[in-house]
Amino acid sequence: MQPIRNIAIIAHVDHGKTTLVDKILHFCNLFRENEVQGDLILDSNDLERERGITIFSKNVSVQYKGVKINIIDTPGHADFGGEVERVLKMADGVLLLVDAFEGPMPQTRFVLKKALELGLKPIVVVNKIDKPYARVDYVLKKTESLFLELATIEDQLEFPVIYAVGRKGRVYNALPEDFSTPATVDPLLEKILAHVPGPKTDDQKSFKMVVSALDYDSHLGRMSIGKIHQGVVKTGKKLILTGDPTKIYKADKILISQGLGKVAVAEVGSGDIVTIAGIFESKIGETISE
Ligand code: GDP
Numbered sequence: 001m002q003p004i005r006n007i008a009i010i011a012h013v014d015h016g017k018t019t020l021v022d023k024i025l026h027f028c029n030l031f032r033e034n035e036v037q038g039d040l041i042l043d044s045n046d047l048e049r050e051r052g053i054t055i056f057s058k059n060v061s062v063q064y065k066g067v068k069i070n071i072i073d074t075p076g077h078a079d080f081g082g083e084v085e086r087v088l089k090m091a092d093g094v095l096l097l098v099d100a101f102e103g104p105m106p107q108t109r110f111v112l113k114k115a116l117e118l119g120l121k122p123i124v125v126v127n128k129i130d131k132p133y134a135r136v137d138y139v140l141k142k143t144e145s146l147f148l149e150l151a152t153i154e155d156q157l158e159f160p161v162i163y164a165v166g167r168k169g170r171v172y173n174a175l176p177e178d179f180s181t182p183a184t185v186d187p188l189l190e191k192i193l194a195h196v197p198g199p200k201t202d203d204q205k206s207f208k209m210v211v212s213a214l215d216y217d218s219h220l221g222r223m224s225i226g227k228i229h230q231g232v233v234k235t236g237k238k239l240i241l242t243g244d245p246t247k248i249y250k251a252d253k254i255l256i257s258q259g260l261g262k263v264a265v266a267e268v269g270s271g272d273i274v275t276i277a278g279i280f281e282s283k284i285g286e287t288i289s290e
Contacts, residue, residue: 001203001269005196006227008072008088008120010112011097012105016127016166020097020185021060021071023169025259027185028062059225059273061257064189070257070273071095074111084111085118086212086284090227090273093121093196096143097166100126100134103142113150121196122147122159125188130165130179160195162188199227199271207231207239207290209274211282220253220277224288227273231290234267239279242287252278 011017061070072091075084088094094115098104104112116122124143126136140161151157163172169183173191213225233239237251255262255275268274279288 001201001271003067003198004070004271005067005093005192006070006072006091006199006271006273007093007095007123007192007196008074008091008115009095009097010074010108010115011127012099012102012108015097015099015102015105016164017073017097020125020127020164020166021073023166023183024062024071024185024189025060027169027183028064028189029259059257060260061273062189062259065193067193068272069189069192072273083213083284085114086210088115088118088120089210090212091115091118091120092199093123093192095123095125095192097125097127098139098143099131100129100136100139100163101131103139104146109146109150112146116147116150116152116156119153122156123162123188123191123195124159125162125164125166125171127164127166129163129175130168136163136175160191162191164188201269201271202230203232203269205230205270207233207237207288209233209276209288211284211286211288214282214284215275217277222280222282223255223275223277224279224282225273225275226288228268228270230270232267232269233274233276235264237290239276239288239290241279241282242289247281249279249281251276 009017059070059072074087126139147157163175165179170179171185171188173187208229209226211224211226215223233251233254235251235254239249239251253264254268255264256268
């Protein structure tokens with residue numbers, strides 16, 4: 001199976017999450033012309049558009065140096081407490097994106113706390129360093145004290161820092177003197193490969209997955225989304241919800257994220273994030289197994 005990194009992204013509204021993810025997608029699809037770009041990808045949902053905030057958790061996925069990176073969106077605030085935790089459980093690392101003037105905001109504290117409690121490896125992105133009043137030192141100090149308060153594992157305090165002008169797709173390992181270098185998000189993707197561990201995998205055991213999110217498709221009906229904890233799922237496989245083993249369902253279709261869309265595949269192994277159609281009565285938090 002291909003190596004995988006599952007990373008959640010946390011940011012306060014307007015700190016530039018959508019723009020940065022958009023640039024990562026563009027960068028990784030540089031040589032592919034078959035992706036149709038909407039305006040901003042993570043915000044494509046109508047309700048989100050209306051309210052101007054990212055509510056629903058969605059995944060995008062990119063290929064970088066032979067590794068599949070699943071980027072898991074998180075709600076930027078605490079109103080969705082239960083959802084936050086389930087979504088974060090799919091990740092092994094977390095990107096905290098902070099505005100270079102505003103710094104970390106109280107609203108993201110809850111989500112970051114949950115992420116650190118779950119032991120996720122953090123990477124901090126100081127974004128919008130091009131702002132005329134950017135105060136990177138101040139923002140980093142604020143971020144450090146937040147981590148001092150919330151970290152649960154000592155090495156979470158040694159988080160790598162990336163500096164970004166997300167809007168231009170420019171990302172740096174050290175604060176640059178000027179921002180005129182060609183656009184690349186390479187340093188960020190490199191950091192993800194180097195600092196975020198791959199998911200634990202065991203394809204030999206029987207298939208198990210906790211439903212972290214639900215989606216609906218007019219043809220396929222209810223779709224259960226989650227990270228495969230162990231085992232492999234194949235199209236057509238008989239599956240049960242562990243709460244009621246008498247009812248047998250079939251994996252009508254299994255899909256994985258590719259860029260900003262999803263593609264149907266014949267099988268998916270442990271560690272990857274999968275969407276399964278055919279479990280018509282699944283609920284969030286339930287376990288699907290063989
Ligand atoms: P989100 O709410 O976190 O998804 O934020 P968006 O990606 O929608 O960005 C919010 C605003 O910040 C938009 O107007 C972006 O154009 C702007 N923005 C994003 N990245 C940068 C940046 O690197 N520098 C500056 N100055 N503005 C940025």
